[in-house]
Amino acid sequence: MLQQTTVATVKGYFAKFLERWPTIQDLAATSQDELMHCWQGLGYYSRARNLHKTAKIITDQYQGIVPNSYEHLIKLPGLGPYTAAAIASIAFKEPLIAIDTNVNRVLCRLFAISAIGMTQKEQVQDVANTLAHTNHSGALSQALMDVGSSFCKSKNPKCDDCFLKSNCRAYLQNLQNVLPLKPLRPTRPKRYGHSFIMRHKTQVCIEKRPEKGLLASLYQFPTSEFSSEQTSVQYPFKATWEHIGTVRHIFTHFELELTLWETTVSNTNHGLWTELSNLGNYGMPTMFKKALSYVKT
Numbered sequence: 001m002l003q004q005t006t007v008a009t010v011k012g013y014f015a016k017f018l019e020r021w022p023t024i025q026d027l028a029a030t031s032q033d034e035l036m037h038c039w040q041g042l043g044y045y046s047r048a049r050n051l052h053k054t055a056k057i058i059t060d061q062y063q064g065i066v067p068n069s070y071e072h073l074i075k076l077p078g079l080g081p082y083t084a085a086a087i088a089s090i091a092f093k094e095p096l097i098a099i100d101t102n103v104n105r106v107l108c109r110l111f112a113i114s115a116i117g118m119t120q121k122e123q124v125q126d127v128a129n130t131l132a133h134t135n136h137s138g139a140l141s142q143a144l145m146d147v148g149s150s151f152c153k154s155k156n157p158k159c160d161d162c163f164l165k166s167n168c169r170a171y172l173q174n175l176q177n178v179l180p181l182k183p184l185r186p187t188r189p190k191r192y193g194h195s196f197i198m199r200h201k202t203q204v205c206i207e208k209r210p211e212k213g214l215l216a217s218l219y220q221f222p223t224s225e226f227s228s229e230q231t232s233v234q235y236p237f238k239a240t241w242e243h244i245g246t247v248r249h250i251f252t253h254f255e256l257e258l259t260l261w262e263t264t265v266s267n268t269n270h271g272l273w274t275e276l277s278n279l280g281n282y283g284m285p286t287m288f289k290k291a292l293s294y295v296k297t
């Protein structure tokens, strides 16, 4: 949950999550719809889907017990090198260093690594391998994380207060504000889409997104494909459509501008309909919750 998300945001979700699914087996047995509903508002929904898949694998293939080696952990959905190394070293004392952004920054500075991109990653990993030779490497990973968050901050590192300064090559060469070097960030491309809000009395039409891809298996108002250029609107059927607003949302890899159209229909014969007041029971991404604020209740 904490991936790309602050502790303050996660706190409430985490407590409710553990209350609802206290064991891995409970999580494995739940429906994806219920999980998505609980996750709505946290974003990065692939984390929830991966947690669910991993809970099922651990239940079915590992008798409900989390595997205790990096080699097995790294194969579980949603676990990358950092998380697998963190679990393996902290919980199971495997000699590995968990390299997150903080640890990467600290090691780049301590060893004055001036490479960039993949080369930087490889050099940091080499240094980490030389440090990870005891069963205390879990504690070392956590200590490096703490140095990164307490002293070796991204901006204005507190070198004067840092107990590592006499051994820190960046500090000794006055490079602490230069390292680690960062690749130039490409600008986020823009995409455009149209969303159609069909109403009948107090009901509204929704649909489920495909099981794979962006915002998979979540619910939305019927919506066009997202395109890289602003295109003229293709209404799903002939009616009087009113433009009620535009929603902007930033995804990791692009920025979306969603134009909202609303109409009233005479029956609910086609599609999935629900009371407006009941929408909270469906897992809807934040973007469509923003859209909801334009709908007159």
Ligand code: SF4
Pocket: 106, 109, 110, 151, 152, 153, 157, 158, 159, 160, 162, 163, 164, 165, 168, 170, 171, 176
């Ligand atoms: S001396 Fe400065 S740059 Fe070096 S580890 Fe400490 S805070 Fe980071």
